[in-house]
Amino acid sequence: xxxxxxxKVFPDKAAAIDSxxxxxxxxxxxxxRSNQLAQFLFxxxxxxxxxxxxxxxxxxxxxxxxxxxxxxxxxxxxxNRYLTDEEAGYILDNSExxxxxxxxxxADVARNLHGFAPAxxxxxxxxxxxxGYQDFEETIADYPAEPLAEEPTxxxxxxxxxxxxxxxxxxxxxxxxxxxEDVGPIRALQSMLWGIxxxxxxxxxxxxxxxxxxxxxxxxxxxxGTVVYMPRFDAAQALQAIEEYxxxxxxxxxxxxxxxxxxxxxxxDRHDLSSHKVAIHAAAPCPPRVKEQMxxxxxxxxxxxxxGTEVNGFTHARPDDWLEHPGTVGKPIMxxxxxxxxxxxxxxxxxxxxxxxxxxxxxFEYLNDPEKTRKAQHPQHANWTTLxxxxxxxxxxxxxxxxxxxxxxxSGGVNIYPxxxxxxxxxxxxxxxxxxxxxxxxxxxxxxxAVVQPAQGVETGPALEAELIxxxxxxxxxxxxxxxxxxxxxxxxxxxGKLYKRYLRDEYWGRRGSRIV
Numbered sequence: 001x002x003x004x005x006x007x008k009v010f011p012d013k014a015a016a017i018d019s020x021x022x023x024x025x026x027x028x029x030x031x032x033r034s035n036q037l038a039q040f041l042f043x044x045x046x047x048x049x050x051x052x053x054x055x056x057x058x059x060x061x062x063x064x065x066x067x068x069x070x071x072x073x074x075x076x077x078x079x080n081r082y083l084t085d086e087e088a089g090y091i092l093d094n095s096e097x098x099x100x101x102x103x104x105x106x107a108d109v110a111r112n113l114h115g116f117a118p119a120x121x122x123x124x125x126x127x128x129x130x131x132g133y134q135d136f137e138e139t140i141a142d143y144p145a146e147p148l149a150e151e152p153t154x155x156x157x158x159x160x161x162x163x164x165x166x167x168x169x170x171x172x173x174x175x176x177x178x179x180x181e182d183v184g185p186i187r188a189l190q191s192m193l194w195g196i197x198x199x200x201x202x203x204x205x206x207x208x209x210x211x212x213x214x215x216x217x218x219x220x221x222x223x224x225g226t227v228v229y230m231p232r233f234d235a236a237q238a239l240q241a242i243e244e245y246x247x248x249x250x251x252x253x254x255x256x257x258x259x260x261x262x263x264x265x266x267x268x269d270r271h272d273l274s275s276h277k278v279a280i281h282a283a284a285p286c287p288p289r290v291k292e293q294m295x296x297x298x299x300x301x302x303x304x305x306x307x308g309t310e311v312n313g314f315t316h317a318r319p320d321d322w323l324e325h326p327g328t329v330g331k332p333i334m335x336x337x338x339x340x341x342x343x344x345x346x347x348x349x350x351x352x353x354x355x356x357x358x359x360x361x362x363x364f365e366y367l368n369d370p371e372k373t374r375k376a377q378h379p380q381h382a383n384w385t386t387l388x389x390x391x392x393x394x395x396x397x398x399x400x401x402x403x404x405x406x407x408x409x410x411s412g413g414v415n416i417y418p419x420x421x422x423x424x425x426x427x428x429x430x431x432x433x434x435x436x437x438x439x440x441x442x443x444x445x446x447x448x449x450a451v452v453q454p455a456q457g458v459e460t461g462p463a464l465e466a467e468l469i470x471x472x473x474x475x476x477x478x479x480x481x482x483x484x485x486x487x488x489x490x491x492x493x494x495x496x497g498k499l500y501k502r503y504l505r506d507e508y509w510g511r512r513g514s515r516i517v
């Protein structure tokens with residue numbers, strides 16, 4: 001099913017709602033507007049396999065653009081709204097996008113993009129156009145709200161986050177089906193694992209440019225449900241949205257859990273969350289104690305999955321799975337897991353190594369980057385691919401992640417994974433956010449360094465540093481504990497929950513021997 005079908009069943013039902021303003025897009029409107037944009041794109045010469053991009057904050061028109069691409073056989077690339085003109089221009093050019101849709105709110109960056117992407121010939125802007133752009137509303141108004149004669153299924157070509165270098169486009173073949181016939185894997189999983197259907201009200205508190213919020217929102221609309229999106233995450237307003245819109249399903253990242261848990265108890269308790277039946281989380285492993293506290297608060301409704309934008313595998317943990325295997329990210333339901341050492345040799349159960357997923361065929365490639373594609377593949381098996389995560393599998397077949405290989409600290413020849421240290425420190429009541437990195441050390445090679453965002457009103461300085469180091473030593477082995485702690489007003493973390501740890505590492509390694517406070 002897709003919006004054309006639901007527009008016939010319940011044209012006035014909300015397909016999407018802005019949680020802050022209450023503005024909504026009905027299924028009838030979504031069907032008409034995506035048809036108009038599809039007609040425009042066809043008139044501009046775009047055909048199956050061509051590329052368009054969207055560079056926007058969370059906005060009702062996101063869904064018009066997504067469904068126009070999906071019902072036209074086009075690839076859609078979503079551009080992180082926080083990028084600079086050079087960064088956004090690189091993605092626009094690298095993806096070979098012929099059309100860009102942006103918003104007036106992004107105009108400061110959008111006005112500089114033309115010179116980066118010579119292949120892009122059509123520039124559309126929502127909420128009023130600036131120089132160099134056509135007004136989106138005026139443009140599509142000239143086209144009929146009728147489906148194209150043929151509606152091949154399109155897809156998304158998203159980019160890796162770029163936390164360790166230039167982002168790369170993740171290219172997968174388009175389905176060989178029309179949009180009315182296609183049932184994608186995400187929709188099937190949503191229905192099978194979490195019971196998503198036309199009665200679902202799904203809360204998406206994260207940016208729509210990110211893979212999970214985008215794919216889940218599209219899946220919910222394919223199944224006839226309603227997407228309630230937050231323009232930006234706010235812990236108290238998220239709880240308010242669950243109550244106000246009678247949310248049944250939601251998706252989170254661990255940092256959101258941490259921030260909701262640190263609300264005043266009176267704020268947490270005043271909201272009616274009884275409609276809320278399924279809370280899903282992913283994007284990063286959740287500190288076990290944080291998840292235990294969420295179970296205590298919300299009950300056994302918390303599900304977890306592990307997957308990447310590359311969709312090279314998928315694990316899933318039901319609430320009872322996690323409670324019986326604390327810390328797991330689940331068992332594989334897509335792909336076969338192999339844990340391998342640095343040479344590609346498979347390791348026994350319980351030993352830690354690089355996590356590979358085996359699929360029947362090689363599941364993806366990085367656009368115009370065969371070297372990065374090769375590095376993601378096992379040395380002997382091209383259809384075993386990795387996201388560069390490190391972990392182990394227990395005797396029952398459950399996967400546990402310990403960290404990313406690129407973030408490992410080697411201090412005095414000993415391997416130390418930051419995630420365990422971060423999981424301990426985030427539980428301290430004076431800590432809002434934390435990142436642990438390896439900083440230069442002449443004797444040990446690297447020293448364990450924590451960078452902390454303190455809670456509001458907490459005084460930073462040597463006393464707090466000593467308190468946090470002592471707290472860490474109470475909870476983890478002493479050799480893993482940070483030797484020093486620096487404080488920041490905010491860490492370089494995206495709203496998706498992903499930390500730009502590379503930026504922190506670059507600062508420290510670029511200023512050897514100095515402490516950056």
